[in-house]
Amino acid sequence: MKKILIILIIGLALALAAFSCKDPDPPNHSTITAFGKTITVKGDASISTANFNTARGKLQEAMTALNTISPGLQRDKYISMVNRTGFAILIKTGNASPDVDANKSMTIGVDYLLANNAEPTIAQAIDDKVYADAFAD
Numbered sequence: 517m518k519k520i521l522i523i524l525i526i527g528l529a530l531a532l533a534a535f536s537c538k539d540p541d542p543p544n545h546s547t548i549t550a551f552g553k554t555i556t557v558k559g560d561a562s563i564s565t566a567n568f569n570t571a572r573g574k575l576q577e578a579m580t581a582l583n584t585i586s587p588g589l590q591r592d593k594y595i596s597m598v599n600r601t602g603f604a605i606l607i608k609t610g611n612a613s614p615d616v617d618a619n620k621s622m623t624i625g626v627d628y629l630l631a632n633n634a635e636p637t638i639a640q641a642i643d644d645k646v647y648a649d650a651f652a653d
Contacts, residue, residue: 544568544607550579551591553598559607563626571607571626577634578642590647597622597651613641616650 544559546568557575559568584609588593597603597620612625622642632638645651 517598526624546572548572548579548605550576550583551594551598553595555598556604557577557607558604559626560609562609563607567630568607568627571629574629574634574638575605575607575624576643578639581639581641582643590643593646593649593651597646600651614638614645616645620651620653623649 542558543561543565544556544563547554548557549555550614557572559571563571567599600620603621605624606617607626607629608623608626610625611627611631612623613628614622614624617623622645630640632641
């Protein structure tokens, strides 16, 4: 009986240790703000934290610039995009320019973000997709 109790206590201690060590925030998840909305930014787990943070910063800079310069109808397209239920910007591995996935979220390659300037290159590539109604319902 004593052995069973000791085994149960050890098992419980191990289970508690395993659950308490989980990070509440997944790696490479953050947000940016533009067009009056907080936008979720998720990066592939294989992207280093430093590269993810640099890429996220460039996205923030590009979206802030677009927020400032987008007129009338174009601005409405951005507001519609960021207000979509579940909209997120997904940073993937590779060098892909901004695109849209099946859920109408924006995908973009980390290498593309790291290699290009937020203005005008990244902002213009995002604007080209939004202007072409890639994120429209």
